[in-house]
Amino acid sequence: MSKLEELLARKGALLADGATGTNLFDMGLVSGDAPELWNTDEPEKIKALHQSFVDAGSDIILTNTFGCNRHRLKLHNAQDRVKELNIAGVKLAQETAETVERDVLIAGSIGPTGELFQPLGALSYEDGVAAFKEQMAGLVEGGADILWAETMSAVEEMKAAAEAAQEFGLPLVITASFDTAGKTMMGLAPQGLGDLQSQFACTPVAIGSNCGVGASDLLAAIMEISEAYPDAIIVAKANCGIPQIQGDEVVYTGTPDLMAKYTHMALDAGARIIGGCCGTSPVHLAAMRGAMDAHQGGDRPTLDQVLQEIGPLVSPPNKEADTARAEGESSGSGRRRGRRRG
Numbered sequence: 001m002s003k004l005e006e007l008l009a010r011k012g013a014l015l016a017d018g019a020t021g022t023n024l025f026d027m028g029l030v031s032g033d034a035p036e037l038w039n040t041d042e043p044e045k046i047k048a049l050h051q052s053f054v055d056a057g058s059d060i061i062l063t064n065t066f067g068c069n070r071h072r073l074k075l076h077n078a079q080d081r082v083k084e085l086n087i088a089g090v091k092l093a094q095e096t097a098e099t100v101e102r103d104v105l106i107a108g109s110i111g112p113t114g115e116l117f118q119p120l121g122a123l124s125y126e127d128g129v130a131a132f133k134e135q136m137a138g139l140v141e142g143g144a145d146i147l148w149a150e151t152m153s154a155v156e157e158m159k160a161a162a163e164a165a166q167e168f169g170l171p172l173v174i175t176a177s178f179d180t181a182g183k184t185m186m187g188l189a190p191q192g193l194g195d196l197q198s199q200f201a202c203t204p205v206a207i208g209s210n211c212g213v214g215a216s217d218l219l220a221a222i223m224e225i226s227e228a229y230p231d232a233i234i235v236a237k238a239n240c241g242i243p244q245i246q247g248d249e250v251v252y253t254g255t256p257d258l259m260a261k262y263t264h265m266a267l268d269a270g271a272r273i274i275g276g277c278c279g280t281s282p283v284h285l286a287a288m289r290g291a292m293d294a295h296q297g298g299d300r301p302t303l304d305q306v307l308q309e310i311g312p313l314v315s316p317p318n319k320e321a322d323t324a325r326a327e328g329e330s331s332g333s334g335r336r337r338g339r340r341r342g
Contacts, residue, residue, distance in 0.1 A: 002171040003145045004205060007059065007103055008233065013267060015292055016060040016237055016275025017053035018285045020109075022252070024049065024064075034076045036068045039088040046089075050096035052282035054104055057289030060273065061097065061104060062148055063089040066111035069135045071123070075114075083138040090142025107148035107173065108139030110161060117156040125160055132164035140168050148173045150237070151211050153184040155196060162200035171205035173273075175235050178221040179212040182317030190224035194232060208235030211277045213314040214242040215254065215262045219269060219306045220313065226270030236271040238262060240279030242314055252279025256287035261309050263291040268298045 001009070008014060024035050027045050038046050046064050053061050068086050070079045078085070090106060097104035113131055115123040136147055147170050149161040158174055165172045176184050176193050183189050188196075193207055207229075209221040218238035226234050241254025254262075259276060266274045274292065276284055307313070 002205065003103075003105055004060075004171045004173075007105060008272060011059065012272070013292060013295075014059040014273045015057055015285070015289055016107075016235070016273055017050075017058045017062055018056075018276040018280035018282065019240070019278050020049070020062065020064055020066065022250075022278050023052075023281060034067060034073065034078065035064055036066070036073070036085050036089065037076065037078065039064055039085050039092060043088070043092055046092045047096050050093050051099065053285060054096055054100055056282040056285040057293075058275070058285065059102075059104060060107050060146070060275070061093050062107045062109040062150075063093050063139070063142075063144065064109070065089040065135070065139065066109045066150070067114070068138075069110075069113055069131045071113040071115050071131055072111070082134050083141070086135055086138025087142040090139055090144050094143055105145040106143065107146040108136070108142075108144035110135060110139075110147060110149045111151055112153065112157055117154055117160075125156055128157060128160035129163050132161045133167075136164055136168055140170060144170065146171050146173055146205075148175075150175045152176045153188070154186040155188055155192075158193075158196065159200060162202045162204070166202035172202050173206045173208075173235060174200075174204045175208045175210040175237060177211040178209055178217065179315060181315055182217070182220065182313075190221040191228045194225050194229040197229075197232075206233035206235050206273060208237070208271065208273070210235070210237035210275075211239055214239060214311065215258070216306050216310045217313050217315055219262065219265055219301075219310065220303055222266065222271055223269045223301070223303070223306075230270065233273065234271045235273040235275075236266040236269075237273075237275040237277050238266075239277045240281070240284055242311065243278065250278075254279060254284065256284050258310065259284045260287040260291035263288045264295055264298075265301050265306060265309065267292070267295050268301055270300070 073079045093106045215238040240252040
């Protein structure tokens, strides 16, 4: 088994870390700047962020490499620094993990390329695989324990990440952001992520959801995945409550108490790796650690219970549109079959 599977087998459930970007903004990162450049420009700040998550009780910390692929880095004229910045990101996380006696795993964060895949955009599937492979090579050389593809939306991009990962021999985690009427921006439903597993070149050890538009929406997504795939290792990494615009800032409404309740519900919904995304501070994470340690297994929550305890859905599924689309596809399929028979 991989280190991730061994730790899961030993502990039952694992606490991932909190937000990278929103916490770095509080540490002086300017909007529009690349956080990944801080792996070399401000290493002590990155280590301080990792340390705050480790001190709060994280079992897994994600590297500061979310946008560390050639396509995102070219926006900052750093496309030739992919390997350097990914290795540096892993090393900073490792140095922090070594400050404690317990096991803390290093997950190499891999975000989307930032490009649209053909035919919607210019990026070919092969170029997408090459970009992910280049980033993963740096993460592996640095010593990551896990390849963690997150905030995914397009099926083609997830398949490209899985194909790139297959030669490295590390466990792969894939999480999608279901932020558009219960689906990803590119139209993938939560159950569809589970259905994709058989199509990936490298089968993920864990699947799930991160980021999105609110903790309730994320819980609804993982409940759909766990219902369809009860044996899957499921990741829940929700934003800290709901993002709200206040002046020039985005403020997240989640309190430590709310994130503790979210942790209990995520566990009862079937998640085994739980963390926080945007807005989740070390204070929130400490409350989540306490909730995980104190958790007594309960019944699987209903959606009504989630809405009552965590809050309303921000972007609820559009059931009428889904039904109309399904009926249209069924009708079209019937017409096509009729033409073939004729």
